[in-house]
Amino acid sequence: MSRASTVALRLSNITKRFGPVLANDRVSLEVAQGEVLALLGENGAGKTTLMNIVFGHYTADEGRIEVFGAPLPFGQPRSALARGLGMVHQHFTLAENMTVLDNLLLGTRPLFALRSGRAAGRKRVLSLAEEYGLRIDPDMPVAALSVGERQRVEILKALYREARILILDEPTAVLTPQEAEGLFATLRRAVKRGLSIIFISHKLNEVMAIADRVVVLRQGRVAGALAISQTNPAELAAMMVGNDVPVPVVQKTREGDVALRLRDVETSGQRPDLRGLSLELVAGRITGLAGVSGNGQAALAALIAGLAVPCSGRIEIAGREIRDWSPAAAIAQGIARIPEDRHHAGTIGDFTLTENAVLERIREPRFSRSGWIDWHAARAHARTLIAGYDIRCPGPDARIRLLSGGNMQKLILGRVLEEAPAVILANQPVRGLDIGALRFVQEKLLAARRRGAAILLISEDLEEIMALSDVIHVISKGRLSPGFARGTMRSTDLGLWMAGRGFDDAA
Amino acid sequence: MRLEPIAAPGFARRVLPPLVALGATTLAGAALARFAGADAFAALGLIAKGALGTKFALMETLNRATPLIFAGLSVAVAFRARLWNIGAEAQLYAGALVTVLLGTGILPLPSPLLIPVLALAAILAGAVLLIVPAMLKLRLGVDEVVTTLLVNFIMLLIVSMLLEGPLKDPMGMGWPKSAPLVHEARLPRILPGLRLHWGFGLAVIAAFAVWIIDRRTVAGFEMRAVGAGEAAARFAGIRVPRVVLRTAALSGGLAALAGFSEVAGLKGNLTLDLSPGYGYTGIVVAMLAALNPFGVVLAALFVAAVFVGADSMSRAAGVPTYIADMLLAFALLAMVLALTMTRYRLRRA
Numbered sequence: 028m029s030r031a032s033t034v035a036l037r038l039s040n041i042t043k044r045f046g047p048v049l050a051n052d053r054v055s056l057e058v059a060q061g062e063v064l065a066l067l068g069e070n071g072a073g074k075t076t077l078m079n080i081v082f083g084h085y086t087a088d089e090g091r092i093e094v095f096g097a098p099l100p101f102g103q104p105r106s107a108l109a110r111g112l113g114m115v116h117q118h119f120t121l122a123e124n125m126t127v128l129d130n131l132l133l134g135t136r137p138l139f140a141l142r143s144g145r146a147a148g149r150k151r152v153l154s155l156a157e158e159y160g161l162r163i164d165p166d167m168p169v170a171a172l173s174v175g176e177r178q179r180v181e182i183l184k185a186l187y188r189e190a191r192i193l194i195l196d197e198p199t200a201v202l203t204p205q206e207a208e209g210l211f212a213t214l215r216r217a218v219k220r221g222l223s224i225i226f227i228s229h230k231l232n233e234v235m236a237i238a239d240r241v242v243v244l245r246q247g248r249v250a251g252a253l254a255i256s257q258t259n260p261a262e263l264a265a266m267m268v269g270n271d272v273p274v275p276v277v278q279k280t281r282e283g284d285v286a287l288r289l290r291d292v293e294t295s296g297q298r299p300d301l302r303g304l305s306l307e308l309v310a311g312r313i314t315g316l317a318g319v320s321g322n323g324q325a326a327l328a329a330l331i332a333g334l335a336v337p338c339s340g341r342i343e344i345a346g347r348e349i350r351d352w353s354p355a356a357a358i359a360q361g362i363a364r365i366p367e368d369r370h371h372a373g374t375i376g377d378f379t380l381t382e383n384a385v386l387e388r389i390r391e392p393r394f395s396r397s398g399w400i401d402w403h404a405a406r407a408h409a410r411t412l413i414a415g416y417d418i419r420c421p422g423p424d425a426r427i428r429l430l431s432g433g434n435m436q437k438l439i440l441g442r443v444l445e446e447a448p449a450v451i452l453a454n455q456p457v458r459g460l461d462i463g464a465l466r467f468v469q470e471k472l473l474a475a476r477r478r479g480a481a482i483l484l485i486s487e488d489l490e491e492i493m494a495l496s497d498v499i500h501v502i503s504k505g506r507l508s509p510g511f512a513r514g515t516m517r518s519t520d521l522g523l524w525m526a527g528r529g530f531d532d533a534a
Numbered sequence: 535m536r537l538e539p540i541a542a543p544g545f546a547r548r549v550l551p552p553l554v555a556l557g558a559t560t561l562a563g564a565a566l567a568r569f570a571g572a573d574a575f576a577a578l579g580l581i582a583k584g585a586l587g588t589k590f591a592l593m594e595t596l597n598r599a600t601p602l603i604f605a606g607l608s609v610a611v612a613f614r615a616r617l618w619n620i621g622a623e624a625q626l627y628a629g630a631l632v633t634v635l636l637g638t639g640i641l642p643l644p645s646p647l648l649i650p651v652l653a654l655a656a657i658l659a660g661a662v663l664l665i666v667p668a669m670l671k672l673r674l675g676v677d678e679v680v681t682t683l684l685v686n687f688i689m690l691l692i693v694s695m696l697l698e699g700p701l702k703d704p705m706g707m708g709w710p711k712s713a714p715l716v717h718e719a720r721l722p723r724i725l726p727g728l729r730l731h732w733g734f735g736l737a738v739i740a741a742f743a744v745w746i747i748d749r750r751t752v753a754g755f756e757m758r759a760v761g762a763g764e765a766a767a768r769f770a771g772i773r774v775p776r777v778v779l780r781t782a783a784l785s786g787g788l789a790a791l792a793g794f795s796e797v798a799g800l801k802g803n804l805t806l807d808l809s810p811g812y813g814y815t816g817i818v819v820a821m822l823a824a825l826n827p828f829g830v831v832l833a834a835l836f837v838a839a840v841f842v843g844a845d846s847m848s849r850a851a852g853v854p855t856y857i858a859d860m861l862l863a864f865a866l867l868a869m870v871l872a873l874t875m876t877r878y879r880l881r882r883a
Contacts, residue, residue, distance in 0.1 A: 334769065355771035366769060375763035386759065386770040395752050402750075 033060040034096070035192050035223040036081070036112075041090035043076055050076040051087070052247040058192065063214060063224045065238035065255075067231070069267055069462065073247040074227045075117075078194050082114045083107045094192070113185025114194040117201075119177050121169045127180050128152060128165040131187050155186050159216050174321065175206040182213065193217065194225045199233055200487065203319055204522035211237050229267070231260040243267055275469045275494055278477070282497075283310030285346070286481035287331070287362070287450045292340030297326035299505040303340075306500065306507060308450055308481035313472070314510070315496025316485045319525050323505035324485050325367070328454045331483065332364045333357030345449070358387050360450075363443030367454040367485075369432065373439045376428035380420055381409040383427050384442055412441035417467065433464025440471055451475055451482040457491065469495065489518050503527045551872035559865040566860055570853035577851050584846025585839035593729045595835065595842045597800060601626070601809065602834035603737035604792035605816025607744050610825040612664075612785035614748075615761040617671075617778055619664055621682030622789035623813025624689035628663045629656035629790025631693060633797045634701065634712045634804040637719035645718040652719055653736075653794055660790025661783040663689070668782035672775045686813065694806055703803065712804040721799035733795030737831075740788060744827040747784075757781050789813060818862065822869050837862060 036058040043051040051073045058064045068074045079085045081092060083104035092099040094110045121130050132148050152165050161179045169177060178198060185193055195214075199207040214224055214237060228234055234241055235255060243250040243266040251266045287308040294301045301323055308314055318324055329335040330342075333354035342349045344360045357364065366372035374383045385394050385405045394405050409423035416437040420430055427435060436456065443451070453472060457465040472495070476482055486492050492499060499516065501508040501524035508524045523529065560578065567577030585595050605622045612619035632655045641648060667681040697710040705713070721732045747754040756777045759767040768774050796808055819837055823829030844858030 332769065333771075353771070354769055355773070358771050364769070368765075371763065371765045372769040373766065375759060375766045377762045378759070382755070382759075386766070386772075389752055389755055398752050400750055400752060400755060 035060045037093040039091045041087050043087050049247050056242045058223045060223055061218050061221050062239040065234040065241040066227045067234050067241050068244035072244040111191030113190025115181040117196045123170040126166050126168050131184050159213050174201045192223045196227045203526040205526050231263055280311045280477055282312050286310050288343040290341040292337040294326050295338045299323050301326050302505045304507045308483055310479045310481045312497045313476055313482045313484055313495050315492035315499040317492045318502035320487050323502050331452045361448050363448035363451040365453045365456050369435050374427045379424050381406050381423045384409040384412055416441035433460045451480050454485045506530050548876045551875040555868035555872035558868050562864045563861050566857050572851040572853050580847035580850050581843035585843030595838045596730050596734050598842055599834040599838035600734045600737045601792035601796050601812040602819050604788050605812050606819030606830035606834050608785045608789035609816045609820035610830055614825050615757045615781040617781050618679045619682050619785050621685045622816045624686040625660035625663050625786045625789035626793040626809055626813050627689045627693050628659040630793030630797045630804050632656050632659040633794045637715040638713045639716050648718045656790040656794035657787035660786035664782040664786030668778055714803045731799035733799035741827045741831045818866050
C-alpha cells in the first residue's frame with residue numbers, strides 16, 4: 028500500500044476559541060490517502076467545530092491546514108471545495124423543491140453558458156452512482172426522498188465535485204442500523220478508489236466497524252490517536268469520557284396503575300401525524316420510545332405536553348378522560364414536561380433563573396396573590412432548585428442565557444421534578460450534555476421512577492433507551508410498535524422495527 | 535468583521551456607548567448649524583436656552599414631552615410583547631375624538647367625575663383600535679405592521695370628515711375644528727400661573743404604572759414572557775392570544791391618553807393638526823429608551839427639548855427648523871448603534 032503513505036490532510040495545532048470556551052485546543056491529526064479516520068468524541072468535544080474549520084465555515088485562531096502537502100487558507104469554503112474537500116453535514120443542505128440532478132449540478136456550472144451540460148451531468152451522475160453503489164433516481168424531487176436517500180444525494184454531490192477527502196458529520200444519526208450498513212458499504216468502495224474519509228461519530232461500534240484509525244477528542248483536545256486494530260471499544264470509551272463509562276444502575280421497582288393512557292389517538296397537521304396510537308404509561312416504569320428521528324416523536328411529545336390536541340381518540344389521566352387539553356391543563360394534571368428544545372421551549376434566555384423557575388406556576392398562590400407576584404417566594408424557590416439540583420450559576424438573578432446546556436437542563440428538571448409529578452415526559456433529556464450532567468439527569472429520572480412516577484423517555488440514542496427503559500416501544504411513521512419488555516430485544520431487532528418492519532397490519 | 539454577543543456587559547459597557555451617542559449627536563447638531571450658516575456653538579447654546587433656559591421654555595418642553603411620553607409608553611409596551619403597533623397616531627386621534635364627542639356638553643358632570651370618565655372613554659377607544667388588528671393577527675395571521683399603519687390614514691380621514699361635517703364648530707368661522715370642551719372637561723394646571731397641565735403628571739404616573747405592571751404583576755410577567763420567548767411561554771401554559779389582546783388594550787389605551795391630554799390639557803378642541811406625528815415619534819422615543827418605561831420619560835424629554843430648542847434656535851439664528859428633525863434622526867441612529875454596542879462587541883473574522 029504505497030499510496031496509503033501519502034498524507035491527504037494534515038492539521039497542525041488548530042486552536043479555536045468561542046469567547047471563554049476553548050472549542051479546539053492545539054489539535055493535530057493526519058489522514059492518509061485511502062483510509063477512514065474516525066473522529067470520536069462526545070457531544071461538545073469539538074469534532075464538528077474542527078471539521079467546520081477545515082471546511083472554511085469557521086476561522087481558526089491558530090494552526091495550519093495542509094491538503095496534499097499544500098497549505099489551505101482559513102475561512103474559504105470555496106478553496107476547500109476546489110482542493111477536493113467534501114463535507115456531508117448532519118443537517119442536509121439540499122434544495123427540497125428541486126430534483127436530485129438539479130441539486131447535484133447546483134453551483135457547478137457557469138451562470139451563463141450556451142449549453143447547460145445537463146445531459147453530460149446526468150451521465151456522470153449515473154456512472155458515479157453505479158461506481159459507488161449509491162442507488163438513486165436523478166429525476167426525483169428531493170422532497171420525496173427518505174432521509175437515507177438524501178444522505179446518498181449529499182455524498183453523490185461531494186463525489187460529483189471530485190472530492191478527494193470526504194468528511195461525514197455523524198452520518199448514522201438519522202439512519203436505521205440497516206441503512207447504516209449500506210452507507211458503510213459505500214464508504215468501503217470509496218476508500219478502495221483512493222478517497223480519504225473522516226468519519227465523525229460518538230458511537231463506538233460504528234467506529235470499530237468502519238475506521239482504519241481513530242482520533243479521540245475530549246474537551247477540545249486530542250485524547251488519543253490509535254489504529255483500530257490495536258484498540259477496543261472499552262479503551263476508546265474511557266478515552267472519550269476520561270473515566271469509566273457510566274452504566275446507570277436500574278433496580279427493580281414495584282409498578283403501579285396506569286397514570287396516563289392514550290387510546291387510538293390521531294393528530295392532524297403534524298409531520299408525520301400519529302395514526303391510531305395507543306400507549307400506557309405506568310407508575311414506576313420507564314417507557315422508552317425508540318425510533319429514527321422524524322417519525323412522530325415530535326407529534327407524540329406535543330400531544331402529551333398539551334401543545335397539540337388529538338383529532339380523534341382519548342387521553343386518560345389516572346383513569347379519567349380529559350377533554351380540555353392544553354399546556355396549562357397538562358401542568359395542572361401533574362405532567363412534568365422536559366422539552367426537546369431547552370433553548371426555545373424550555374426556557375426564556377433573557378429571563379432570570381428565578382423567572383424561568385416559576386414560569387409554569389406563576390399563577391399559583393405560592394407565587395402570586397390576586398395578580399401580584401411575590402418575588403421573595405419566587406427567588407426562594409429558585410434558590411431551592413439551585414441547591415437541590417446543583418445548578419452552577421452566578422445566582423437566582425442571572426439571565427439563564429449565561430448558563431451551560433447542562434445547567435439549563437438541571438433547572439428545567441428541578442422545575443418539574445420538585446412538584447412530585449405523576450407523569451414525566453422526558454424528550455431527549457440528555458442530548459448535548461456533558462457526562463456529569465448526563466449522569467445527573469439519568470439518576471434523577473431513575474429516582475422519580477423509584478418514587479412511582481410514570482416516565483416516557485424519548486431518545487434517538489438506542490443504547491440509552493435500552494439501558495434505562497423497562498418497556499420499549501418503537502415509533503415509525505406515526506405508528507407505535509407493541510411494548511417490548513427489558514432485555515427481550517436486541518438492538519438489531521429494534522432496528523428492523525425502526526425501519527418500519529412489523530407494522531404491516533396498519534399499512 | 536462580525537458581532538459577538540457579550541455574556542455579561544459591565545457597567546462601563548452599558549453606560550459609555552449611550553453617552554458617546556449623546557456627544558456625537560451634539561457635535562452633529564453643531565455641524566448642522568454651521569452648515570446652515572450659523573455659529574455652531576452659539577447655535578447649540580440657543581437650543582439649550584430655547585428648550586430649558588427660561589421658565590416659559592421649560593414648561594413648553596414639558597408640555598411637548600407629554601404626548602410623547604404616552605405614545606412612547608404605548609409603543610414600548612407593545613414592542614416588548616412583540617406586537618408591532620405602528621398605529622399610535624390613530625389611537626391618539628381616537629382618544630382625542632372621544633374626548634371631544636363626550637366633553638363638549640353631552641355629559642353634565644362636575645370636573646372630578648367628567649375628567650376620569652373622558653380619560654376612560656379615550657382609553658377604551660384606543661384599546662379597541664388596536665385590539666382589532668391584534669385579533670386579525672391572531673386569527674388570520676394578518677401582519678399588524680401593515681394594518682396598524684393603514685389605520686393611521688383611515689383615522690385621520692375620518693377625523694377630517696367629521697371636522698368638516700357633524701363636528702364642525704358652528705362658531706369656528708369656517709375653520710375645520712371642533713367645538714371647545716366645556717370648562718369642566720379641561721385638565722387643571724399643575725401650578726397656577728404656569729402653562730404646565732396635569733396631562734404631564736398623568737404621563738409620569740402612567741410610566742410608573744407601566745413599570746409596576748412589568749415588574750410586579752402576573753399580567754406584566756406574561757407580556758414580557760410572550761415577547762422574550764413566545765414558544766417557551768406557550769409551553770409553560772401561558773395563553774398567548776389572551777396576553778396579546780391584553781397588551782393591545784394597554785398599548786392602545788396609552789396612545790389614546792396622548793390625544794386625551796392634548797385636547798383636555800392643552801388645545802381645548804380637536805383640529806387636524808392636533809398631532810404633528812406624535813404617534814410616529816413615539817416609536818423613536820420608545821427605541822431611544824430601549825423600551826424601558828422610565829427611559830421613555832427621559833427620551834421624550836430629550837426629544838421634546840430638541841424640538842422646542844431647535845424651533846427657538848432657528849428663529850433666533852435664522853436657520854431652518856428642519857435641523858430639529860435631522861438631529862433627532864441622528865440621535866436615533868447613534869442611540870440604536872450605541873445600544874447594540876452595549877450588548878455586542880466587534881470582532882475581526
